[in-house]
Amino acid sequence: MEETATKPVTPFQRLGGAETFHAIADRFYALMDADxxxxxxxxxxxxxxxxxxxxLAGFLIGWSGGPRDWFGQGKCMMSLHRPLPIAANTAKQWADAMRRAIGDVAPSDTEMAQALAGVLEEIALSMVPLPEKA
Ligand code: HEM
Incomplete structure (x- = not known):
């Protein structure tokens, strides 16, 4: 059987590349600002x-498998948030606004779009310090 080279397809590619992530970040902060x-x-x-x-767009692009310029600046997303007082309600607001932003941008790969919203919600909720979660 002939071997065919398969290139891994990243979430970045499946979701439509940098343009999609800029649109999601723009929509996310617009919702946050307006609602x-x-x-x-x-x-x-x-x-x-x-x-x-x-x-946010730069982070999501690198994290999902696209160009890693944001990480090249030596930034760490979790460390940047550690000093913030993140309560359960603000984490839920973040996750909700992000789910809506992704839905509004509506990437054609709906399975990957839903996975993106789900994993970002898990990350947001994981930023709540433990006593707050109880
Ligand atoms: C859990 C709820 C969250 C809250 C309350 C929150 C809050 C904030 C705040 C207040 C800032 C601005 C900090 C400043 O003014 O310098 C910020 C920046 C940022 N957040 Fe969040 N965040 C949350 C979750 C997340 C998640 C889940 C991600 C990514 C998966 C994320 C990615 C970012 C990025 C990339 C920045 C910009 C950092 C920089 O370049 O300085 N945040 N966030």
Whole structure:
């Protein structure tokens, strides 16, 4: 049998590349800014969300298997959040806004889009310090 070289297909590729992740980050922060349901989460952020949009997109691009420029800056997403007082309700707001943002951008690979929303929710909830979770 003839061997065919198979290239691994990353979540980054399946979801449509950098454009998709910029759209998701833009939509995520727009929802956070506009919907009072995310007021607690919004209040934790500074006035100007533009740098956060770019940074979140950069993180998601590298983390999902795309170009790793964001990680090249020596940043660690978990370390950046450790000093923040993340409560269960703000983590849920984050996960909810992200699920909506992904749904609104609507990548054609719906299976991978749902997996993305699910794993990001798990990460967000894992950022709540243990006593808060009880
Ligand atoms: C669990 C709830 C979360 C809360 C309350 C939260 C809150 C915040 C806040 C307040 C900032 C801005 C910090 C600043 O002003 O410098 C920030 C930045 C950021 N967050 Fe979150 N975050 C959460 C979850 C997540 C998750 C799950 C991810 C990614 C999977 C993420 C990715 C980022 C990134 C990439 C930045 C920009 C960091 C930088 O470039 O300085 N966050 N977050």
């Amino acid at each position: 009072p349901a995310y007021a607690d989460l919004r209040a934790m952020h500074g006035e100007d969300l533009a740098p956060m949009k770019a940074s």
